[in-house]
Amino acid sequence: MALDAWVAGAAPFRYTADTLQSAGKTLADAEAQIRSTGTAEPAEQAALVVAVKDLSAAVARAEAGLQVGNRTELQNARQDLQAATRSLAAAYAKYFAPKP
Amino acid sequence: MKKLLEISLGVVTSVGGFLEVGSMATAAQAGATFGFQLIWAVVLGTICIIFLVEMAGRFAAVSHHTISDGIRERFGFNVFLWPLLAALLVNFLVLSAEIGGVAIALELAAGIGFQWWALPVALLAWLLLWKGTFGFIEKGVSLLGLVTLCFVVGAVMLKPDWTAVAAAAVPSLPAHDAGNYWFMAVSILGASISPYLFMFYSSGALEDKWDKSYLGTNRAIAGLGMTFGGTISIGVLIVAALVLATHGIDQVDDYHQLPLMLIPIFGFWGFVLFVVSLAIACFGAALEVGLQQAYLVAQGFGWTWGEDRKPRDNPGFSAVYTVSLFLASIPIALGLDPLRLTIFSMALTAASLPLTVVPFLFLLNDERYVGEHRNGIISNAAVIFIIALGFVLAVVTIPLQIFGG
Numbered sequence: 315m316a317l318d319a320w321v322a323g324a325a326p327f328r329y330t331a332d333t334l335q336s337a338g339k340t341l342a343d344a345e346a347q348i349r350s351t352g353t354a355e356p357a358e359q360a361a362l363v364v365a366v367k368d369l370s371a372a373v374a375r376a377e378a379g380l381q382v383g384n385r386t387e388l389q390n391a392r393q394d395l396q397a398a399t400r401s402l403a404a405a406y407a408k409y410f411a412p413k414p
Numbered sequence: 415m416k417k418l419l420e421i422s423l424g425v426v427t428s429v430g431g432f433l434e435v436g437s438m439a440t441a442a443q444a445g446a447t448f449g450f451q452l453i454w455a456v457v458l459g460t461i462c463i464i465f466l467v468e469m470a471g472r473f474a475a476v477s478h479h480t481i482s483d484g485i486r487e488r489f490g491f492n493v494f495l496w497p498l499l500a501a502l503l504v505n506f507l508v509l510s511a512e513i514g515g516v517a518i519a520l521e522l523a524a525g526i527g528f529q530w531w532a533l534p535v536a537l538l539a540w541l542l543l544w545k546g547t548f549g550f551i552e553k554g555v556s557l558l559g560l561v562t563l564c565f566v567v568g569a570v571m572l573k574p575d576w577t578a579v580a581a582a583a584v585p586s587l588p589a590h591d592a593g594n595y596w597f598m599a600v601s602i603l604g605a606s607i608s609p610y611l612f613m614f615y616s617s618g619a620l621e622d623k624w625d626k627s628y629l630g631t632n633r634a635i636a637g638l639g640m641t642f643g644g645t646i647s648i649g650v651l652i653v654a655a656l657v658l659a660t661h662g663i664d665q666v667d668d669y670h671q672l673p674l675m676l677i678p679i680f681g682f683w684g685f686v687l688f689v690v691s692l693a694i695a696c697f698g699a700a701l702e703v704g705l706q707q708a709y710l711v712a713q714g715f716g717w718t719w720g721e722d723r724k725p726r727d728n729p730g731f732s733a734v735y736t737v738s739l740f741l742a743s744i745p746i747a748l749g750l751d752p753l754r755l756t757i758f759s760m761a762l763t764a765a766s767l768p769l770t771v772v773p774f775l776f777l778l779n780d781e782r783y784v785g786e787h788r789n790g791i792i793s794n795a796a797v798i799f800i801i802a803l804g805f806v807l808a809v810v811t812i813p814l815q816i817f818g819g
Contacts, residue, residue, distance in 0.1 A: 315663065316670070316674060319677045323682060324677045324685065325682070325685055328524075329522055329685070332521075333671075336668050337668075337670075340667075
């Protein structure tokens with residue numbers, strides 16, 4: 315959302331960069347937390363870790379695109395972010411789904 | 415005509431001074447996570463604070479005592495010590511959170527980490543308290559605080575389903591995440607029923623030299639001012655529900671998310687409005703809480719007090735707000751997350767309510783202080799309800815901090 319706002323000229327550069335950096339840090343913490351949690355479903359946990367990693371990578375690409383001001387790269391990063399967010403939501407739902 | 419002007423100014427001051435980092439953060443979090451569902455908590459908190467503020471103002475106008483003064487005189491210093499310590503601790507956390515709020519606004523505006531702004535903000539607040547008068551602190555900053563009305567404008571522009579908004583004013587059970595839901599409800603109530611608000615109000619009434627002729631003014635300011643103030647909090651909640659939640663942000667756990675609330679409505683000006691609102695609202699609250707710490711200690715120990723006096727004429731009073739501001743800036747300067755501190759301090763405020771509200775029941779029914787203007791059935795019922803609510807909040811806050819916070 316912050317990236318969309320920056321592209322639309324509605325948010326300053328510094329704020330957008332800080333927000334992406336903060337999101338990256340939160341995702342790294344989340345990944346470490348998921349890894350350290352013991353689970354009875356290692357496959358679901360691994361899928362969740364992969365989804366978080368993909369989202370982290372997309373955030374990092376967006377951050378890099380923002381730094382160089384490359385609009386095409388940013389556009390791609392936004393699409394990656396949307397796809398990674400959807401994957402994470404799916405992996406999260408699967409991980410926390412009630413087990414029979 | 416003069417009274418009408420005073421009422422208008424008082425109402426405007428209450429509106430401008432209502433929103434601070436606690437009400438803003440709790441309403442934003444509640445809106446993002448639970449949509450309109452927690453509007454009832456804002457409504458309940460606002461009704462409670464209307465009663466307490468009216469009573470605090472009436473007590474001051476009739477008895478020429480502040481609430482803290484009254485507690486010390488009526489119950490003795492040993493009893494007064496407990497609400498004093500609780501209020502000092504809670505106010506310290508709230509003051510720290512407010513300084514953090516201004517520091518965040520400055521970080522968002524300038525891109526320099528919030529830690530670096532804590533001491534300069536405390537210094538500026540101290541300078542204003544040292545040099546300024548009560549009228550300047552009360553009216554100047556609160557008038558600027560009217561910028562927070564942008565949340566109400568934003569909420570109206572988003573065209574919410576007003577039937578759903580009205581329906582949410584009635585308490586309902588959460589559909590998910592029950593621990594977090596109740597924790598948010600407690601935090602909203604803590605942010606709305608802040609002891610510093612009504613204690614500051616009673617000190618302010620004496621600073622403004624109120625007497626019995628101000629009872630009508632007091633009622634109007636308490637009723638209208640707090641109602642309009644609560645409306646701003648509901649505006650924040652509606653905006654968060656309609657903007658953040660619809661963009662997939664259902665947890666506000668990072669203060670960088672907050673400016674996004676107004677950007678889709680006002681574009682770049684939304685960012686500017688958010689930063690200015692946060693800075694002014696929190697700075698105004700920091701001045702009031704800093705001053706309230708000084709009022710509490712000075713009134714508790716029987717020192718001379720008054721913001722309109724020169725610092726050399728009441729050195730103890732000035733020393734307390736100086737030390738309070740400096741100490742409260744330290745946690746933020748050390749990098750403590752202001753958003754987490756805010757939510758924590760609001761929940762703790764709710765837990766401390768019984769200590770500060772129970773004395774109302776005695777003071778406002780004591781003819782030696784309020785004479786014929788003692789509480790009626792409705793006011794007493796309201797105080798008893800708030801005390802009961804305060805006890806419930808005090809009991810549930812810690813478990814909710816662990817399981818829901």
